[in-house]
Amino acid sequence: MTIYKAPLDDMRFALYDVLGAEAVLARLEGGEGHTRDLFDAVLDEAARFNEQVLAPLNATGDEEGCHFDKATRSVTTPKGFKEAYRQYAEGGWAGLTAHEKFGGQALPAVLGTLTKEMIDSANLAWGIYPLLSHGATSALEHHGDEWQQEVFLKPLVDGRWTGTMCLTEPQAGSDLGLLKTRAEPNADGSYRVTGTKIFISAGEHDFAENIIHLVLARLPGAPEGSRGISMLVVPKFKVNKDGSMGERNAVAAGAIEHKMGIRGSATCVMNFDDAEGWLVGPAHKGLVAMFTMMNAARLAVGIQGLGLAERALQNSLAYARDRLQMRALSGPKLPEKPADPLTAHPDVRRMLLTQRAFVEAGRVLATYAALQSDIEARDADPQARKTAGELLSFLIPIAKGLLTEAAQECTKEALQIFGGHGYIAEHGMEQFVRDARIITLYEGTTQIQALDLLGRKIMQLQGAGLKHFLGEISAFCQANQANDSVKAFVGPLAVAAKAWGDLTQAIAQSARSNPEELGAAAVDYLYFSGYVTLAYFWAKSVLAAGGSALSPDAKQAKRDTATFYFTRILPRIHVHKAAIEAGVATLPEVL
Template sequence: MSTYKAPLNDMRFALYDVIGAEAVFAKLGFADATRDVLDAVLDEGARFCETVLAPLNAIGDRIGCVHDKSSGAVTTPPGFKQAYAQFVEGGWAGLVSPVEFGGQGLPHAAGVPLKEMIDAANLAWGNFPLLSAGATEALIQHGQAWQQEVFLKPLVEGRWTGTMCLTEPHCGTDLGLLKTRAQPQADGSHAITGTKIFITAGEHDFTDNIVHLVLARLPDAPAGSKGISLFLVPKVRVDRDGNTGGANTVRCGSLEHKMGIHGSATCVLNFDGAQGYLIGQPHKGLMAMFTMMNTARLAVGLQGLGLSDRAYQNALAYSRDRLQMRALSGAKFPEKAADPIIVHPDVRRMLLTCKALIEGGRVMGYHGALLVDIAHHAPDEAERAQADALLGFMTPIVKACLTEWGVECTYHALQCYGGHGYIAEHGIEQLARDARITTLYEGTTGIQALDLLGRKVMQLQGAGLQVLLGMIEQFCADNEANAAVAEFIAPLRDKAAQWTQLTMQVGKRAAANADEVGAAAYDYLMYSGYVALAYWWARSVAASEASAQSDAFKAGKRETARFYFARLLPRTLAHAAAIESGTQTLTTLDAAAFDA
């Protein structure tokens, strides 16, 4: 069974030394978000995740959720319900929610290290509070006052949980095709009828009530995505005064049989005239739902990060202990029968790849969360707008890259174990299976790529990209005389210049042929991720040299950054070549000839 130890020192380094979260929190008016408070959150969160959630990870995978076909009820794996009760009792459910709704009012970024720890400890369990957080955010931004009063407080307290219900059997990404109907009722509510699939935490035994946020069409809805409205549909009927009644007519029809995350209830939900309440304006539901989705996309990126770190920790420990052959340059541990495999260059390649992607990705993910706080709370309107532009640009990068790298890192960890990684005993194969879903839900990597290039760059004229390029140039200008990072300045500037050139090149070609966007999108996304990570690695080295960290820690950052710039950043060369190749190699082959 794999184990997990929260990397608190590196989390604190990323949060305090690299992105300067403590000073930003003070500037934004979060008076309670002091280092003492934040450190207590980290320490107690680590204890909960390491001792309560992590031991349940293998149990959840082995036993999974159980569906009672006669009642529609779902029973979660042994220990999951009790762990959730401890989570609620500890006040974790409302850590970053507003005080007026019963939360603790800490900034969004203060909860991100906890989120990473939860995902590393037990990804399947972590999906339950993740969906509640998304529903909470949607109601805060779009709910009516009475809906916030009645539904937000139990959600924030953790007494109820939430879901988002988008996908239907015939439509996933193209929500304009959805068929679920909402019929107005005399009392101002709506009767919701339809079937939703892939609904995470759609039914379970954690709480008595579940608040479903459901996309549906009103009778007068125009066709396509402009005709979608958002409705709040509780599992147990709730009136406008908060009084609960009998069971609503929403039922779990089945559980999906999945490759991984077996402890997460992935449900088919059938709504049969269920009582629901309109959230926001009619036909504007997609806008409200994207509030949940964008929050969830950053959160799913952290899932990839958490799984990467747990896999890396176990692979590193195994590589230090496993004896196989001698180092090619001569025995490193002559007193032993063979050398530990960590002496072998290819094992080090895999471990360093994981270390570089995890530690750089941690800073990038945490900074994305900090942008949420700045965009919502900065006193200056221009600062809010700039943070929002950068956040929009970085969200698909964080989601896609951290999850794709999660698949890569869990694969490398499995390779370090060799055949022992493929069997269930060590728990690494579970992490590899669980990691795959993170690249799919909340929008596949391809969807993130289209969002980045098609919308954030082409439609919005690269506003967020310009902010990031400005940050890169400012860093390079400020550190030209800094010996600690001098070796990284020129390659970083070169990549930023090439990024600009590639963007203009694709834009010019897309003006003549819209397919150019689709052809370039994936490689443009990955190129963007690797350059952004290079920036955060250069900043990490600079921050480590100025910090009170140990010499060993500083050396670790410096050498890992060198590895990243020498061996991983060159991946951009292949992505740039693919971008420059255009559409022809993708579109010339006739569809009928694929199996010829």
């Protein structure tokens, strides 16, 4: 069994020391009682639940998988999963950040982000079930009618019901304009929803008494393409407007997928056969509600990458310290032993430092993004809310794209440290590699994130979020250019940030003459952006470490890892810049 210990010290360092979140959250609306003592108590209890309840179910859930009964169209989750969810719901975790009027605790999004990282480290497959509920809750809170919020949100928030996002169809993956599911109006204001959706996470399971599906469909006379899409709420059991549950609705799982990873998560084919549903938001405006759900989910999937990388690091580091293999090139480190530990070898240290560099800066990135969502939602200053919203929108594709791709690298390096022992199931490393593979695909592939970043956030929105972020980096560099503790990082960071701005302008210029240049540059641009973003958070971390309560060894580890990042990972931006400058002409048609 793999180990997992919640990295509470580093979480608190990111939250309090690097980002100063305690003071920020206290000044926001409803933040009077949001004290450090409260946050720490929640984090401690989350650590206990994830270490003791969820983490032990990770390997067994992967081995057993979900069971589908064709006769009843029901799904049974792996042993222990249902009981773990009962404890999760009873502990109030389902409503941790939800609004109080729906029964939630209204705690900050940053706290939800850190607790979610623990869940994803402990048991990624299990964590997908509540993840989909959070997405459904967000969509209904922002776009649902008053009666829909009253009837559906309260049981979702207290965990009695769960939710899904039903978007993808066999012929329509990322291109939702191709979807065929239809919704015909009834006299009572409801709709009859008919169609098939695939890849529906948590579409059917045994956790809750009802499952609330948010479904994209076309109404009669809808415009062609994505502008003709509506969103409907379709419960597994019909729900009356007084909140009482009725008969079984005409929606059921047709099958569950047999997958490479996340085997404890039920990924379903869902069939809607004149199922009763209710329109969420205006007709033909379903994409607006969908993107509310999707943006929350995309940041959440980035956190999945962070969680997987953290657990892979913990296990590969423990193994490297204990495993004796060969002698160090400079001579024996443990002459009394038959061989030296793996950590004596430089390239093993490279693999460990790569993981640590991505994990610790990635944690600051995820927490920073969540903090922007808190500011956007509850700051008294409208301009502060606007700026935070633009920053969050800009950072979501970076966080989702880079952190999930980094998880591929981190889990691969962790397995590599184990050698052949990593390839067999006994040590658990191969599960992390398999589980990590999906996170670059669902909720928008890395390519979709890259196009969103470059095509929408930069080109369509004139780079509003980028301007804010580069301004913040510039202010940091100017304030600390003479600070000896971070001088070694400030200079290279300033150069990289300027290169980021220059590269953005160059791409925009080339795209004006040939729009295909955007597609050719997008993924490399996402990586370039992500590496500079993490460099900024590493520089901030080194500065914060100096005045923190970290031990001298921990402070030195922060500086050492930052030095590694700046000298061995940040230079990757030059390769991506060269690829971008090569242009679309180097991507001929493949015949």
